[in-house]
Amino acid sequence: MDAHLADLVVAVHLGVVLFVIGGLVLILVGGVRRWDWVRNPWFRGVHTAIMGYVVLNAVRGASCFLTDWEYALRARAGQAYDETGSFVGRIARELLYLDLPEDSIALLHIAFGVVVAISFVAVRPRWRAKRS
Numbered sequence: 320m321d322a323h324l325a326d327l328v329v330a331v332h333l334g335v336v337l338f339v340i341g342g343l344v345l346i347l348v349g350g351v352r353r354w355d356w357v358r359n360p361w362f363r364g365v366h367t368a369i370m371g372y373v374v375l376n377a378v379r380g381a382s383c384f385l386t387d388w389e390y391a392l393r394a395r396a397g398q399a400y401d402e403t404g405s406f407v408g409r410i411a412r413e414l415l416y417l418d419l420p421e422d423s424i425a426l427l428h429i430a431f432g433v434v435v436a437i438s439f440v441a442v443r444p445r446w447r448a449k450r451s
């Protein structure tokens with residue numbers, strides 16, 4: 320059961336990463352194409368908060384709580400951290416975890432966070448509803 324939960328956690332983790340990457344692409348494209356929904360303050364707030372958490376962890380040298388949770392579940396299931404119990408879990412792990420030195424991954428996270436911060440200024444969220 321714990322192995323399946325670990326696979327679920329890694330799939331959710333991948334979903335969060337895809338939300339952040341895809342969200343940034345949509346924000347930048349939407350800013351150019353004048354898509355109003357990319358200025359939604361809830362969307363932008365969640366997007367920026369997630370990236371802020373990632374950058375903070377990169378600066379501190381800490382791992383994501385989702386990674387820690389997955390590893391703990393795998394340990395309880397008697398699996399090594401890089402083992403998966405299912406096809407979906409294996410694919411999610413292969414897409415999620417890059418085979419790079421930790422310093423490089425931290426720099427990548429920080430650089431991506433800077434681009435997200437720039438996008439927050441370049442394509443500003445709409446804080447008030449438009450008046451008719």
